[in-house]
Amino acid sequence: MNRTFSLAAALVLVAASSGAQVATQLPAPPPATPIETGTQRSALHNFRAVVVADGLENPWSVAFIPGGEILITERAGRLRVVRNGALVPAPVEGLPRIRTGGQGGLLDVVTHPNFATNRLIYISYSKHSADTLTGTTSVIRGRYENGRLSNVQEIFEASLWSPGRGHHGSRLAFDKAGFLFITLGDRQVPSEGDLAAHPSQMLNTHHGKVIRLHDDGRVPTDNPFVAREGALPQTWTYGHRNVQGLAVHPVTGDVFITEHGPQGGDEVNVLQAGRNYGWPVIGFGVNYQTGSAIHAGTMRQGMEQPIHVWVPSIGTSGLMFYTGDKFPEWRGSLFAGGMAGQYLARLTVGGPANRTITESETMFRRQGRVREVKQGLDGFIYLTIDGQRGARTAVVRLEPVAR
Numbered sequence: 001m002n003r004t005f006s007l008a009a010a011l012v013l014v015a016a017s018s019g020a021q022v023a024t025q026l027p028a029p030p031p032a033t034p035i036e037t038g039t040q041r042s043a044l045h046n047f048r049a050v051v052v053a054d055g056l057e058n059p060w061s062v063a064f065i066p067g068g069e070i071l072i073t074e075r076a077g078r079l080r081v082v083r084n085g086a087l088v089p090a091p092v093e094g095l096p097r098i099r100t101g102g103q104g105g106l107l108d109v110v111t112h113p114n115f116a117t118n119r120l121i122y123i124s125y126s127k128h129s130a131d132t133l134t135g136t137t138s139v140i141r142g143r144y145e146n147g148r149l150s151n152v153q154e155i156f157e158a159s160l161w162s163p164g165r166g167h168h169g170s171r172l173a174f175d176k177a178g179f180l181f182i183t184l185g186d187r188q189v190p191s192e193g194d195l196a197a198h199p200s201q202m203l204n205t206h207h208g209k210v211i212r213l214h215d216d217g218r219v220p221t222d223n224p225f226v227a228r229e230g231a232l233p234q235t236w237t238y239g240h241r242n243v244q245g246l247a248v249h250p251v252t253g254d255v256f257i258t259e260h261g262p263q264g265g266d267e268v269n270v271l272q273a274g275r276n277y278g279w280p281v282i283g284f285g286v287n288y289q290t291g292s293a294i295h296a297g298t299m300r301q302g303m304e305q306p307i308h309v310w311v312p313s314i315g316t317s318g319l320m321f322y323t324g325d326k327f328p329e330w331r332g333s334l335f336a337g338g339m340a341g342q343y344l345a346r347l348t349v350g351g352p353a354n355r356t357i358t359e360s361e362t363m364f365r366r367q368g369r370v371r372e373v374k375q376g377l378d379g380f381i382y383l384t385i386d387g388q389r390g391a392r393t394a395v396v397r398l399e400p401v402a403r
């Protein structure tokens, strides 16, 4: 990844210093994996994939505006809009400067629960330090109206400063009570030595935390660590690795997350205030390449167990409970994107408290890395497909096909 980036940067420098003729010799990005446009089958519904927008650079997330517009974040730092069914060529203006490269850039976008009256959207992104040597995860909100973003203000800046460009976390969601949840990553701090001293286990940093705030960034007085000396008060849960899936159960209101494990051990967790989810002390993964052990074990007193584990990892990103009317048999199902796995997982959630995964299947296989899955206001399911090595990719919509 790093080598690819320095090569790309070098080519751009050559192009910039030698004029347009050299720039035209830049290698074309590799083609994206083709999207299957015929009928695709799954256990409960058949469906087809319709391309909504294409030619995108690492589309990360989508948000749906009443009236039919679709906002798309491109990780390279552009906020795009689909209007009247077509991708508008010019990006939406008004974003702050964004620290791109690696896994960083422009990341999640969601609308406020009262968007219809306040026009507020929320965006997570990686942000430069003043000297641009380090970066962190930041959340802004602004008014989106008439294709423009205005009144942009930062409502959260994580204490995750690092020269690295990995593990930003960055999913956003509002729960049923209107609190904003923000997921964060561990910024790839190595999991070695004293595992219990890893920053994901420390309450004085935002590494590996899930955050809970009021919609304007204020800290709720009932957050679990507000009264603990030395603890950061925004923290809701801790002991996470890199959380890139976040969804609220439509009935119970429970907050579900998915997080990337290392090699092996992607997890689904149900969040409970103040609890420790174990990374890197417990888990199911092993070190990349060597396959050597990371964790002290898979269980420990005082640390929560995931409700589902993927071994091998699927590279889980994006999480959604389906509640629409277009796929009646999928109502209540939990959908998770798989990037390395290149598929969409559908999990059935049941048990006495709706905190058990009782069944799972995979679909939309081998059509690219599924970065995000979200339900549109129209009840269809939208996926963003992540490209590798510069491949330009699509946002697609899944529509039912009668059996």
Ligand SMILES: [Ca+2]
Residues within 6 Å of the ligand: 239, 267, 277, 278, 279, 282, 283, 304, 306
């Ligand atoms: Ca865990």
